[in-house]
Amino acid sequence: MKKRLLILGGTGDAAELAARVSQIADVEVISSLAGRTQQPLTPKTGTVRIGGFGGAAGLAEFLRRSPIDFLIDATHPFAAQISANAAVAAAECHVPHLMLVRQGWEAVEGDRWIEVASHSEAAMALSGQSGRVFLTIGRQELAEFAGLDAIWFLMRAIDPPALNTPIPKGKLLLARGPFSLADERQLLLEYRIDTIVSKNSGGAATYAKIVAAREMGIPVVMVQRPPIPNVERVADVAGAISWLIEQFGNGLCNGCNG
Ligand SMILES: NC(=O)c1ccc[n+]([C@@H]2O[C@H](COP(=O)([O-])OP(=O)(O)OC[C@H]3O[C@@H](n4cnc5c(N)ncnc54)[C@H](OP(=O)(O)O)[C@@H]3O)[C@@H](O)[C@H]2O)c1
Structure with a gap:
């Protein structure tokens, strides 16, 4: 049976991740967007849902009901609320959870x-x-x-x-x-x-x-960026794909799925 991956998106990295993971035969991808922009960069592959879940409790309910096997939070580094909600919901539902957060810029010589x-x-x-x-x-x-x-x-x-x-x-x-x-x-x-x-x-x-x-x-x-939850994290799409493949190797399954 296919495993279901929820990608919390809204970034270019999230769209790229959805496209690349959709090529893995054993994974079904659901991308979630906040719906902030009138013409979002909607991933071309997988299912896309738009709009809030209703806080951490609503997201936990979504994880259980779908059911979701893996969660990758690839939201914008300033979208702190959804990342906090994701950490709470994933822990509650025992869904393996990763954050994909690109590196921040660092000042170099000449920057003021x-x-x-x-x-x-x-x-x-x-x-x-x-x-x-x-x-x-x-x-x-x-x-x-x-x-x-x-x-x-x-x-x-x-x-x-x-x-x-x-x-x-x-x-x-x-x-x-x-x-x-x-x-x-x-x-x-x-x-x-x-x-x-x-x-x-x-x-x-x-x-x-x-x-x-x-x-x-x-x-x-x-x-500067707001603080992010203390969960496993990678800085690029390749790292997120390696993490996902590792999860398959571990044979992990969603604890909420029964
Ligand atoms: N979200 C983006 O795509 C995005 C993109 C670029 C920049 N930013 C920047 O991030 C900052 C905060 O933005 P924000 O208000 O969007 O984020 P946020 O403060 O983290 O999220 C507020 C609420 O929006 C909903 N939400 C956010 N991302 C979602 C997603 N991927 N799927 C479903 N629901 C989502 C959630 O509602 P519920 O609690 O109802 O689930 C969340 O609690 C701003 O400075 C903004 O400029 C955000």
Whole structure:
């Protein structure tokens, strides 16, 4: 009988993992997306479900009912709530669980990073220091910057912010990465940006702005990642596939499946 793998997705790594695992004959893949973007990067293979589970209890119920044999959490490094829920639900249901978390970026020579722990700290770091800011944090935390009236913001997000969300003064650019170095340089010049705010998302798709900032001596307020659960983890798709194959070798089975 096929084993069922639930991938918590929303990232390029999750979509790639779904595509590669679907080629393994003995595994059926279900990908889960939060449904945050209007046109999600939906995996082309396997089943896709969209929307929340209803907290850790709802996810545990989903694991039992499906039933799920293996869980890989390949969500965005800032999606802390779903990762915490996954750790609780997987432990409760005795479902083998792995986190696929890409490496964060590290500052190199020439980078002028101001590292902060949260978006509200990032807003505080800008106050009185910056005049024209490139806000590349997506749309969910824009309200944190809405009170900074002395600053003009270039905001980039995949989708527009929810109606009635306060957003800072400036221009909203709707775009999805990857972004090229030439285009990022051009944006910084065209809008006379003096500071960038970024999440430390890691990965190549949105790294060009960090390189452009380094070249141009522009400071980057870098929001550090939230803590993640203390569970087994790998940094890339190949590592996740090796883990899955290992689970088969161990003959592990979902304790909730009876
Ligand atoms: N989620 C993404 O795809 C994604 C992608 C890029 C960046 N981010 C960044 O991560 C931060 C938090 O985002 P977030 O609100 O999406 O995450 P979150 O705070 O971890 O999750 C909030 C709730 O959304 C639902 N959820 C999240 N991911 C899910 C998935 N893969 N499948 C089913 N339900 C899911 C869960 O609802 P229930 O409790 O009801 O199950 C979860 O409790 C933001 O800064 C955002 O920019 C997220």
